[in-house]
Amino acid sequence: MTNFRLAAAISIVLGLSACGKAPEQTADAPAAPATAQPSMIQIDGSSTVYPVTEAVAEEYQIANQGKVRVTVGVSGTGGGFKKFCRGETSISNASRPILEAEINACKEAGVEFIELPVAFDALTVVVNPNNSFIESATVEELKTLWQPEAQGTVMNWNQVNPAWPNEPVNLFGPGADSGTFDYFTEAVMGKAKASRGDFTASEDDNVLVTGVSNDVNALGFFGFAYYKENADKLRALPIKATADSAAVLPSMETVLSGEYVPLSRPIFIYVNAKDAKTRPEVKAFVEYYLSHSEELITEVGYIPLPAKAYELALGKLNGFKAGTVFEGHSEVGVKVEDLLQREPK
Template identity: 45%
Template sequence: MRHERSARLLAATLIATIVGGCGRVGGSSSGASATVDIDGSSTVFRISEAAREGYSAINPKVTVVVDNHGTGGGFGHYLNGEIDIIDASRPANPDEEAKAKAQGIPWTRFNVGTDGITLVVNPENQFVKSLTVAQLKAIWEPGSKITTWKDVDPSWPARKIVFYSPDNDSGTFEYFTEAIVGKKKQQRDDVQPSSDDNTLVNGVAGDVDGLGYFGHAYFEANSNKLRAIPIQNGADDAPVLPSEATILDQSYKPLSRPLFIYVKNSSMRRPAVLGFLKYYLENIVELATKGGYVPPTAEEREANRKALPADGDVSTPTAKDAA
C-alpha cells in the first residue's frame, strides 16, 4: 500500500512540476506547491473525487491526488506527514487527536455530508424483509454462532450466510461495529473483508447468500444488483430503509453518521490547498449529491464557513482544530 501511494505521489509531483513549476513529495512543502494530497475513507472518497474532477477543470495547474486507504489509513498517513487532507467517515479518535497535538500538526474539521451505512443482500434473497439491531448484533458479534439464515429466523432457509465487510482500517467498519456490536473494531472473523467497496458490492451481488454493509452511495450506485434491508432500531419501532429523507432526519438508526474532511492547518497556508478547499466547501451541496450522500445542512455549511480561514491565516486555532 505504501509503495502504491509513493508511486502516485511521484506521478503527481512530476505533473505538478511540469504544469506549475513546483512540486511536493509526502506532504512536505517545496515553495508554492501545486499538489494537494488526500487519503482516507472510501465513503468520503466519492465526494473528494467529485471535488477533484470539478477543481481540475477550472484550475488544471493544481494536481489533486485522492486515495482511499480507509479512515484509519488516512489518519496514519497524516500523522506520518504524507497528506494534506483526511477523508473521514468517523470522528478522529482520542489517540489520533493526541498524536496530532504532540506532533504539532493541528487540523480543522469540516462536515461534508451525512451517510447511512446500508445492509445489503442479493436480490434473489426475498425472505429477509428486515433485521433488528438485536439480530444484527447476534449475527456480527465476535464468536457468533450464527452461520445460516435459519439461525437468525427459523422460518428462513438453512443455507450458509457469506459475510462481506469493510476491512479493519475502514471508518465504516469502526462505526458499524461500535453502533451494532457495541465495541469498536470487534466482529466475527469469518468474513470476506475488503478496503474496496466495489469489491464488497460485487461479492454480495454475485452470491445469493451474501450479506454485507457499506456506505449508502455504493448501494445507490448498484441498486439494480443489490437489495437494501430495512433496520428496526427498537422493539416498538418500525423497520426503516436508508434514504435521503431517513438519513437526514436521523430516523434511520443507528447507522446514520456524519462525514468529514480534516485539513492540516499548515497546509491551508498554501494557495493550492486553500483554493481547492474553498472550492470544495462552496460547492459541497452539489459535490455531496454527486457523491451519493446527503449534503450538509445550512447550519453545518455555516459552521464550515466560519472555520475556513479567509486568507490562509491559521495561526489562531479555531474551535474545530482538535475536534
C-alpha cells in the first residue's frame, strides 16, 4: 500500500470512530475484543494547589489500576474557574475563595459547586540566597514595594528601606489569574489585585523560581511548596506583621500557631455538585482526596488541616452542600475550622 492509500485508510477509520461507528469487519478479519476505556476526571486551576491534587491523582490512579484517568491542568485560579463555570471541568483547584463574578458565571451556566478547603499554605516571599542585605521584611515594606503607586517610581531597594543598597529591585510574582496574586495583594495592600504592573508575572511558579534564583537583586512570592522544593536555590524572608513585631519564617509550626500572619491561608478544591451526584468516579476521587490528604499534603510541602476538618469536609461532600461560605472575596487570617462550621450560601 502506498503512503497515500495508507493515509487515506487511516483517515477513514478515524472518521468513522469520531462518529461513534466502528469499521465493518470482514470475514478474514475477526473483530478484536472490546477494551473498556477509563473514566476521565478533568481538573484545572491553581498552580499552588496543583502539587497536592497531582499527588492525590497519581495515587488514586494507581489504587484504581488505571480504571479512572485524572488530568490536572494549571491555568491559575481565575483561569480554572472560567473553565469550571463553563462546565468543562469537574473539579477546580483554587488558592483563594471563589469571587462574586465567578459565582454569578457559574449560576448563569447552571453549575452548582461544593467548596472544600484541603490544606493550609504559607505564602512565601523569597530572595536570592546571595542577597546579603535584607534579613526580613515588614508588611509595610512589601506594600511600599508592590503597591500600584510604586510602578515606575520605586525601582531601587533603598527607596523601600534606606538601609538597603541603591541597587535595582527586580520583582517576580504570579499573574493576574492567580489566586496567590489575589491573596497577596489583599493581605498586603488591603485590596485584591491592587498591584504595580511592572514585574515579571507568570502562572508557572517554576518560572518565578528560576527568575529569583538567577538574580541577586530579585524578590518574588509564591506558595510554600514551591519554596520547599527549591530551598537550595532561594531564601525565604521572615515577615513582620508590624514594624514592632517579631520576624517570622513560614513553616508548618508558625502557620498552625497563627504566628505567620498575614500570609497564611487555606487552599481549596471546588467540586461540580452535579458530577459528584451523577458520576460515582468523581465523588470517589474527592472522598479519596479528603481521606488521604494529610500524608500527601505533608509530602508535597503544605500544611494539612486538622483531622476534624477533613471529617467535616467529607460530611459536606456526602450531603452535597453546594455554595460558598464567603461573600465573594478572600478573608485574611481566616481559620478553616470556623469556615467548615458555616453554612454555605
